[in-house]
Amino acid sequence: QVVLVESGGGLVQAGGSLRLSCVASGSIFSIIVMGWYRQAPGKQRELVAAISSEGSTNYLDSVKGRFTISRGNVKNKVYLQMNNLEIEDTGVYYCNAYKYSGTYWGQGTQVTVSS
Numbered sequence: 001q002v003v004l005v006e007s008g009g010g011l012v013q014a015g016g017s018l019r020l021s022c023v024a025s026g027s028i029f030s031i032i033v034m035g036w037y038r039q040a041p042g043k044q045r046e047l048v049a050a051i052s053s054e055g056s057t058n059y060l061d062s063v064k065g066r067f068t069i070s071r072g073n074v075k076n077k078v079y080l081q082m083n084n085l086e087i088e089d090t091g092v093y094y095c096n097a098y099k100y101s102g103t104y105w106g107q108g109t110q111v112t113v114s115s
Contacts, residue, residue: 002026002104004095009109012085016113020080022095022106033098034078036069038111040091048093049080062088085113 008020020036035050035058049069050058057069068081078095090113095106 002028002031002097002099002102004097004104004106006093006095006106006109009093009111011112011114013114014085014087016085017081017083018085018111020082020093020095020109020111022078022080024076024078024095024097024104027099028076028097030099030101031075031097032100034071035096035098036078036080037094037096038089038091039094039108040088043091045094050096051078082111085111087113087115089113 003025004022006022012018033050033052036048037045038048039045048060048063049067051069051071066084070079092108093111094108097104
């Protein structure tokens with residue numbers, strides 16, 4: 001079992017920045033990939049960024065060059081630095097952890113970008 005807790009969401013103007021944090025606890029030793037998903041109202045949840053245990057990263061095309069995913073020195077933390085935010089980035093952002101034994105989700109943190 002893995003428990004994920006996100007923080008760092010909020011309200012920001014377009015062009016601004018936010019940094020999301022996720023802390024994993026429980027059986028974290030065999031997590032393969034950690035990532036951030038988002039869900040806007042009326043839309044499906046989509047992968048924003050992911051980072052593997054080896055450090056390789058993957059990004060949604062629309063956030064490339066603006067968002068950066070990273071892991072802390074202690075591998076149970078993952079961050080999402082979001083710069084030059086756009087109104088279309090608004091949504092609930094969820095931390096995700098993938099293991100061979102299952103997939104785990106945080107409770108989500110709201111990000112709202114205003115004009």
